[in-house]
Amino acid sequence: MGKKKNIINLLLFLIILSFLFFREYLYTYRMMLINFVPYDYYQNQVLYFATLNETYKLTLPSAVRLIPILFYLIIYKTFPCLTLTNIQQDLTKDYVCATNAVAIGNYVILVLTLVVFFAYQTIKLGKSKEEGYLSLILCYAIIKYLDHFTIDRFVVLYFIFILYFLNNLKVSIPLIISSFLVSEKIFYILGILFFFRMFTQQDKKKYSILLVSAVITCVFYYFLIQSGKNYFQFYEFKFDFYQMLKIFYDKSAISGSLLPLIIALSPYIFWNSDIENIYKNQRIEFLIPIALVLFGFLGGIENTARYITHSFPLWLPILTTRLNQILHIRN
Numbered sequence: 001m002g003k004k005k006n007i008i009n010l011l012l013f014l015i016i017l018s019f020l021f022f023r024e025y026l027y028t029y030r031m032m033l034i035n036f037v038p039y040d041y042y043q044n045q046v047l048y049f050a051t052l053n054e055t056y057k058l059t060l061p062s063a064v065r066l067i068p069i070l071f072y073l074i075i076y077k078t079f080p081c082l083t084l085t086n087i088q089q090d091l092t093k094d095y096v097c098a099t100n101a102v103a104i105g106n107y108v109i110l111v112l113t114l115v116v117f118f119a120y121q122t123i124k125l126g127k128s129k130e131e132g133y134l135s136l137i138l139c140y141a142i143i144k145y146l147d148h149f150t151i152d153r154f155v156v157l158y159f160i161f162i163l164y165f166l167n168n169l170k171v172s173i174p175l176i177i178s179s180f181l182v183s184e185k186i187f188y189i190l191g192i193l194f195f196f197r198m199f200t201q202q203d204k205k206k207y208s209i210l211l212v213s214a215v216i217t218c219v220f221y222y223f224l225i226q227s228g229k230n231y232f233q234f235y236e237f238k239f240d241f242y243q244m245l246k247i248f249y250d251k252s253a254i255s256g257s258l259l260p261l262i263i264a265l266s267p268y269i270f271w272n273s274d275i276e277n278i279y280k281n282q283r284i285e286f287l288i289p290i291a292l293v294l295f296g297f298l299g300g301i302e303n304t305a306r307y308i309t310h311s312f313p314l315w316l317p318i319l320t321t322r323l324n325q326i327l328h329i330r331n
Contacts, residue, residue: 043072
C-alpha cells in the first residue's frame with residue numbers, strides 16, 4: 001500500500017512540476033534559436049542521424065553520446081513541432097524542429113530530475129518530507145549551473161538512477177556499463193566513488209564489483225572513441241593549467257567556478273559527528289568535485305561549474321541534512 005501511495009504522490013508531483021516549468025521550455029527553445037549563449041548544437045547531431053546529411057555532424061566526443069541523442073531523436077520524430085514568433089526566417093524547418101525536440105527533452109528531464117531526486121532523498125535515503133522539499137529547492141538552484149541546451153541534465157538524471165539502484169547489481173551494473181553511450185563524466189565520477197567506498201564501506205565486495213564495471217565501461221568508451229574517429233572529427237582538447245588560476249582572481253571565474261566549488265565542498269567543510277553517523281566514512285568523497293575541476297583544464301574555465309555540478313547527487317543530500325540540522329538548532 002505504501003509503495004502504491006508513493007507512486008501516486010510522485011505522479012501528482014510530476015504533473016504539478018510539468019505545469020510550473022512549462023514556460024522554461026519556451027524560454028529555452030527561444031534562446032537556442034537566437035543563439036543567446038554559445039552551446040553545442042546537439043540538434044545538428046539529431047538531424048545527422050535523421051537524414052545522414054554530413055553537414056550536420058558534430059565532432060567527438062559529443063557525436064557519440066548516443067543515448068541522449070537517441071532520446072532527442074525520438075522526440076523529433078514523434079512530437080509536434082511548435083513554432084515561435086519573431087524568430088529569424090533563414091532557419092530551416094528541420095533545424096527548428098530538431099531544436100524544439102532538444103528543448104522539449106531538457107524540459108522533460110528537468111521535471112523528471114526533480115521528481116526522481118526527491119524520491120531518492122525520501123524513499124531511498126529515508127529522509128523526512130521537509131528535508132526532501134529543501135533538497136528540491138536546492139536541486140533546482142544547482143541545476144541552473146548545468147547547460148540546459150545540451151545533454152547535461154540527461155547525464156545527471158542518468159547518474160541519479162544509478163545511485164537509486166546501486167544496491168541492486170542486476171540493475172545498476174547494466175546502467176553503469178551503458179553509461180559510455182551517455183557521457184564519460186558518469187563512469188569517471190563513479191570510478192572514483194567506488195574506489196573510495198571499496199576501502200571505506202563495509203560491503204567491499206559490492207563496491208569492488210561496481211569498480212570493475214566502471215573500468216570495463218572506460219574500456220568500452222575508449223573503443224567507442226576510436227571507432228567514432230572513422231566517422232567524426234575529434235575535438236582537440238588543449239591542456240591549459242594557467243587559465244585555471246583565474247578562479248582565484250578573475251571576477252567572472254570566481255562566480256562561475258570557485259563559488260560552485262565551494263558550494264560542492266561545503267557539506268564536507270562543515271562535517272560533524274551527526275553527519276558522520278548518517279554518511280559514515282564518506283567525507284573523503286570531497287575529492288570527487290575537486291577531481292571534476294580537472295575537466296576545466298580541457299574544456300575551459302567557463303565550464304568548470306557545469307563539470308562540478310554533475311556530482312551534486314553525491315553531496316547535495318549531505319548538504320540538505322546539514323542545513324536541516326542548522327534550521328532545527330535555530331528553532
